[in-house]
Amino acid sequence: MISSSDSPILCRLPRVSIIGAGRVGSTLAQRVAEKNLADVVLLDIVEGMPQGLALDLLEARGIELHNRQIVGTNNYADTSGSQIVVITAGLPRKPGMSRDDLLKTNAKIVVEAAKQAIAHSPNAIFIVVTNPLDVMTYLAWQATGLPRDRIMGMAGVLDSARFETFIALELGVLPADVKAMVLGSHGDLMVPLSRYATVNGVPITELLDTATIERLVERTRNGGAEIVELMQTGGAFFAPASATSVMVESILLNQSRLLPVATYLQGEYGLEDIVIGVPCRLGCGGIEGIVDLHLTDGEREALQTSAQSVRNNIDRAQEILAI
Ligand code: TXD
DSSP: OOOOOSSOOOOOOOEEEEEOOSHHHHHHHHHHHHTTOOEEEEEOSSSSHHHHHHHHHHHTHHHHTOOOOEEEESOGGGGTTOSEEEEOOSOOOOTTOOGGGGHHHHHHHHHHHHHHHHHHOTTOEEEEOSSSHHHHHHHHHHHHTOOGGGEEEOOHHHHHHHHHHHHHHHHTOOGGGEEOOEEBOSSTTOEEOGGGOEETTEEGGGTSOHHHHHHHHHHHHTHHHHHHHHHSSSOOOHHHHHHHHHHHHHHHTTOOEEEEEEEEEESGGGOEEEEEEEEEEEETTEEEEEOOOOOOHHHHHHHHHHHHHHHHHHHHHHHHHHO
């Protein structure tokens, strides 16, 4: 028999709340719990579904050897006091759809989710995952009124991982040895920085010819659609969940990793009042610094084109929300 103390010590473990318990959300819950990073609250609009997923994940704890709490709920009160809130709620793409086609439906869902979540976790750091990513992050930033260091979007880590994967496959090297950065919006206008990509420090421009690099860049730009076309029933979720968990980890463990993150720019890269992916240092305070890289004229122009398309969609979303 284990006796309990009269004055229990209050152990407050970090809590990560995930709004939207679909494929990305539930896989992220699994990654966060199995990496032992935090207790997890999974919230969805569908009744019973997050509760069932949470129970399923709890039943794996003994096998996976972790002891994190996982709660499924339809009630924002259960997300109270979260250190991190991740928003994955919304619809995914169907074959033939662009990320921007999701604008109308997801704008309303994300704004509502962000408002509800901030009301219960005023000190949380927010990570938006829902597409179209840069626009949804901007809307969530507006809806919460958070300072820009505490709200960001996940896309660049995923796009970079895709680019790294294609480089590793082409060269037949270990994926972990390949490092690359993809900036810009999460869409066809993303900006993969080929000249910064290396295999253990060796620039890929020394290892691959220009035409091959261009082919890998194109495949990266089309990385999400390639999976949607193959699956026909929704989009990628394993790599997106891994990419988000890396951001959660860098924040909770104060790792200060330099990652491409969608953030609100105030003059960096010559861009104002826009959310777009650039290299950020992620630590316990959220975005602890933005690196303003020196870009070539071509890269800067590509980033500006990317930002312009986000701007157009922010304007469209704001018209929709005003209706
Ligand atoms: O790089 C990236 N940022 C992305 C983004 C990579 C992959 C997926 N990306 C986007 O994330 C995708 O285009 C979607 O917009 C979201 C979620 O994708 P997922 O594949 O997880 O979609 P699902 O499986 O359909 O899950 C969405 C869940 C589903 O369970 C709904 O019931 C729920 O969202 N949902 C809501 N939850 C709470 N509140 C509201 N209002 C709500 N509406 C839907």
